[in-house]
Amino acid sequence: MFNQLSLKIGLLFFVGFILIESILFYFLYMNLASDRIHEVLSSLLARGNSHRDVLEQNFNPITLEHVALMESEGEPIVVITNASLQVTAKSDPLNDSIRGIILNQHVQNVAYSGEVIEDDWKNHPYISTVSPITVDHEIKGYVFMFNDSRTIHRLINHLEEQFVMAGMTTVILTIVMVFFLTRFITMPLIRIKNATEEITQGNLEIELNQKRRDELGQLAFSINSLARELRRLKQERNEFLASVSHELRTPLTYLKGYTDVLKRKNLSSENRQKYLAIIQEEAEHLSRLVKNLFDLAKMEQHQFSIQKEEIRLCDLLEKVKKKIEPACAEKNLFCGVSCNKDVKIKADPERMEQVLLNVLDNAIKYTPPGKKIDVYVKDDPSYTEISVEDEGEGIPEEHLPYIFDRLYRIDKSRSRKKGGTGIGLSIVKEIVQLHHGTIHAENKITGGTRIRLVLPKEDKSSEKGTDRG
Numbered sequence: 001m002f003n004q005l006s007l008k009i010g011l012l013f014f015v016g017f018i019l020i021e022s023i024l025f026y027f028l029y030m031n032l033a034s035d036r037i038h039e040v041l042s043s044l045l046a047r048g049n050s051h052r053d054v055l056e057q058n059f060n061p062i063t064l065e066h067v068a069l070m071e072s073e074g075e076p077i078v079v080i081t082n083a084s085l086q087v088t089a090k091s092d093p094l095n096d097s098i099r100g101i102i103l104n105q106h107v108q109n110v111a112y113s114g115e116v117i118e119d120d121w122k123n124h125p126y127i128s129t130v131s132p133i134t135v136d137h138e139i140k141g142y143v144f145m146f147n148d149s150r151t152i153h154r155l156i157n158h159l160e161e162q163f164v165m166a167g168m169t170t171v172i173l174t175i176v177m178v179f180f181l182t183r184f185i186t187m188p189l190i191r192i193k194n195a196t197e198e199i200t201q202g203n204l205e206i207e208l209n210q211k212r213r214d215e216l217g218q219l220a221f222s223i224n225s226l227a228r229e230l231r232r233l234k235q236e237r238n239e240f241l242a243s244v245s246h247e248l249r250t251p252l253t254y255l256k257g258y259t260d261v262l263k264r265k266n267l268s269s270e271n272r273q274k275y276l277a278i279i280q281e282e283a284e285h286l287s288r289l290v291k292n293l294f295d296l297a298k299m300e301q302h303q304f305s306i307q308k309e310e311i312r313l314c315d316l317l318e319k320v321k322k323k324i325e326p327a328c329a330e331k332n333l334f335c336g337v338s339c340n341k342d343v344k345i346k347a348d349p350e351r352m353e354q355v356l357l358n359v360l361d362n363a364i365k366y367t368p369p370g371k372k373i374d375v376y377v378k379d380d381p382s383y384t385e386i387s388v389e390d391e392g393e394g395i396p397e398e399h400l401p402y403i404f405d406r407l408y409r410i411d412k413s414r415s416r417k418k419g420g421t422g423i424g425l426s427i428v429k430e431i432v433q434l435h436h437g438t439i440h441a442e443n444k445i446t447g448g449t450r451i452r453l454v455l456p457k458e459d460k461s462s463e464k465g466t467d468r469g
Contacts, residue, residue, distance in 0.1 A: 006183070021170055021174065029160075041127060044116075045116060051070075051131070055143065064080055070091075077092045078146075079102065080144070081141050083139050101144075130145075192216075195208055205227075296427060313343045331364065347435055352431070360373065368392065371392070374389045375389075383454050383455060386455075392449060394449055400442070404428065
């Protein structure tokens with residue numbers, strides 16, 4: 001239970017909110033309490049100054065008694081003394097605490113506006129103020145005002161009760177707010193977690209709501225993209241396995257079938273040679289397929305390496321051209337090579353030959369009889385470009401971005417005459433990238449396909465002569 005993210009986030013929010021609210025409540029309480037106490041003291045001093053003003057106009061026994069009588073029914077106590085601090089009038093009987101406050105005062109320097117002479121309401125039973133009575137610039141006496149400290153205690157207790165109620169309400173509201181806030185934050189995460197669990201169990205038909213524009217929305221978009229990509233890879237994997245199974249089964253069937261035929265005793269020499277040629281062709285096809293699968297496996301394990309050396313590109317192209325001449329002659333195709341004899345590249349000759357043979361083999365497959373295939377070389381100071389152009393049927397535009405992807409097949413019919421297993425061109429792309437080059441396909445305006453292979457002149461590899469995938 002305590003390992004749940006929602007609970008951890010909720011506790012974190014709750015502790016944070018309570019800490020902030022406690023600090024704010026403390027400072028608010030201290031300021032309000034200080035203001036209330038100041039109001040009580042200011043009110044008591046103002047009351048004493050008011051009595052002082054009355055006495056200054058009529059400083060006589062009748063006025064003294066009248067002032068004392070005015071406060072006899074109220075909570076504050078008024079004590080009027082002469083200049084020698086002898087009591088001349090009072091509203092209530094005096095006790096030792098009040099007498100002590102009066103007798104312990106040094107009132108000679110009291111300002112005319114009056115002063116608070118006792119404000120320690122926590123430790124003394126009374127708070128007190130004094131206001132001097134001045135007649136004709138001569139001090140005639142003093143007005144002492146006293147208020148029971150319990151008044152302030154009651155005021156502070158009432159304020160504390162209000163803050164306790166407000167605090168309890170705030171805690172309840174905080175819990176409710178944290179609950180909904182935590183659910184608002186964690187619910188998308190829980191849905192994302194459930195979606196990832198579905199993916200791990202093989203259910204790729206998920207679609208998360210990605211309308212949010214925050215990081216959670218971006219995460220949902222990424223997971224949706226991942227699910228779509230996994231669906232695509234799963235489909236391609238199934239197609240690839242079915243294709244490889246078909247490609248393996250067909251030559252094996254031929255090999256077994258024609259081997260059984262060769263066992264016949266009455267087989268003519270002509271037919272024997274014919275069947276042996278078929279067996280040899282199917283064995284070579286099977287060998288190429290296994291080699292491609294092996295190369296693909298090494299690429300997956302990052303064990304595919306190249307050994308670079310400086311080679312003459314034209315010599316390599318002529319070598320490749322000779323190897324494809326029988327296939328071109330069989331379909332009555334013309335293959336032309338346009339290359340400057342001085343062009344040199346730094347590459348792995350065996351791997352680069354594999355690239356060119358694969359690209360040209362595809363061009364031969366998709367070029368109708370009687371047409372031509374041209375290879376052009378463009379030598380630039382910063383790069384070398386090899387273009388292979390055919391006059392075939394071209395590649396549908398929707399397939400162009402994907403033909404170099406692993407396991408991708410344009411022809412889904414698994415025809416043995418056209419289309420392969422979707423391995424060859426992906427290996428071509430990997431080899432070119434290991435040479436820090438690029439390769440892409442485009443359709444020509446006049447018809448057919450152009451494969452452009454660009455190799456940089458700079459050797460960007462970290463190891464001289466060797467790159468490892």
